[in-house]
Amino acid sequence: MRVGAGGLVLLYLLAAPLSPALAWHAYVVKVLDGDSLRVKKGNRILEIRLYGIDAPEYGQSYGEQAKRFTRRLTYKKTVSLTSKDMDRYGRIVALVKSDGRLVSRELVREGLAWVYPKYCLEQPLCSSLKRLEYKARRARRGLWKAKNPVSPWKWKQRERSRGQNGRR
Template sequence: MRWSKAGWVFVGVCIVLQLSGLDVFAWEGTVTRVLDGDSLRVKTRGRVETIRLFGIDCPEHGQAGWAEAKRRATVLMTGKEVSIVPVDVDRYGRTVAVVKRPGLVVNAELVRTGMAWVHPFYCKSEPFCQELEQLERSARQLRLGVWRDERPVPPWKWKQRHR
């Protein structure tokens, strides 16, 4: 998926609004299922939406760290009321979003605990992405989660090798 300049401007505006507490596009729901570390299902207004966490990438099924990332995401979200701040829709029709609970941004928490990489293709220079990058640097230094491995393979590269 290639993003236009207008798309990046929209993402930036949405993230600034989200970080400032003005979640004008946000909606609420209950997490019914965590599919993997960075994908989940949320029930809202009688329907279930599939959500992909914006800006991060967790280990893939079969990859080192996958089960741990899924467990962490499950504890953080399953059965919880969340706020979904949409950023985009991906090629699979999933809403790409920042997912929040009171006092917690799930995307950031997964990076902070070493359960996810910041995705360099989708998360660029926005303030939110810069915050995620700082959290990733800290997790790397502390050797948390995936960073316990000497040379962890990012999921986007792991998928290329295992197709």
């Protein structure tokens, strides 16, 4: 089978979002929460999950602040993405840069997200994020102002168990 130049461009546009080594660009059309976006690439709308972090959920302290912060950094902007994985919900997990700034890093620095130890495995990036989280904790920035903030993965687990026990 022979593919013409137009076909190669189409193949690239379809494959680029899932290619882990290539950076690609897309326009942010919606910020869903602190760590999730919808972007437009060509005619496609793609859901993106920020790599390596977990921001507070809706109904959780600092959830709205994390969403506003991510919105300020990304909404209605063209961002650079480097795909890392696909999550169980079909979202592309990616490193997202806006105006040259890694959005995950900025959220952690401001105390608006946790490093997600189960999924943040890339080095030296994840060690760097853990250091930033430690500094935010020490400075009591953002969610670290609370005595014992609950991580989103523990909060979701607790909410699920409450639902199963009928204690809503």
